[in-house]
Amino acid sequence: MGTSGIEALFPVGLSVGEALRVLGPVAVYALGMAIYAVFIFKFYRFIAGRDMFNLDFSKHDDSGIPVLRDFLHLMGYLTKYVILFPAFAFFWFAVLTLMLSFLxxxxxxxxxxxxxxxxxxxxxxxxxxxxxxxxDLSKILPFAVLAIFVIDTSFFDVEASLEVLRQIIGLADTIFYYLVFLVVLEFGLRFVYGIYRAVFPAKKEPEPPQPAAAASDQPTTPAGTQHNPAAGD
Known part of the structure; x- marks a missing residue:
């Protein structure tokens, strides 16, 4: 292809500035979508787990005192489901509220x-x-928002969504009741699940068979053929 052919293919010419102008939005969209997808992937697996926190203070007790061990276990339980769980549940609740306000x-x-x-x-x-x-449930809504954004970016009206979010100021009491409901629900689920596991214990997986002992490298000598140094030639 000659010079005239290249000029016909790129009539306005090629330049670094034009390339940055064209590729800049692509980089922003790709980076934003990747960050959003990674965030959802990490957090939905956390909120959807039965045991969200692996805190057990009693395992750090070396005193051997049962009362102290029980106390540490109780403190760990209360820390998980009275302090940490409401905080994370409220955060996920806020994230879903934000997504729904745009949808x-x-x-x-x-x-x-x-x-x-x-x-x-x-x-x-x-x-x-x-x-x-x-x-599966926890990732449906977040990825639905991402899919709508990819298909039609004009679907979202930022001003209208922000106007809806401003209504949240007058609903502080409702949000508090909802948070209390989540905490009570979690305690209820833990209680029912504990009873269920007490009645129907989880089946233990069978232990894998132990590998057979390696055969001895020493050759075995048949009985009756051992050399007796005391015997005469």
Missing amino acids: SEGREMSDILLIALATVSTIRVCAYYNEDLSR
Whole structure:
């Protein structure tokens, strides 16, 4: 292809500045979508797990005192489900509320909060039934938002969504009640699951068979053929 052919193919010419102008939005979109996907992938696996926290203070007790061990176990339990769980549940609840506010234009914030609470509650209930099911549920809505954004970026009206979010200021009492509900629900699920496991213990997986002992490298001498140095030639 001659010079005239290249000029016909690129009539305005090629330049680094033009390349940066064209590829800049691509890099921003790709980076933003990747960060969003990684965040959802990491966090949904956490919120959908039956045991969200692996804290056991009693295992650090070397005193051998049963009362102290029980006290540390109780403190760990309360820390997990009275302090940490409400914080993480509220964060996920807030994330879902934000997503729904962009998806549900024209809806009241009270309805959005109700749907977000129902979604989080359903995820937690399913986590005690089957963790795979809860993981699928917890990623449906976030990835649906991503899919809509990829298909039609004009679907989102930032101004309208922010206007809906401003209604949350007058719903502080509702949000508090919802948070208390999540904590009570989690305690109830733990209690019911504990009773279920007490009645129907989990089956222990069979231990893998031990490998057979390696054969001795020493050659075996048949009985009756051993050389007796005391015997005469």
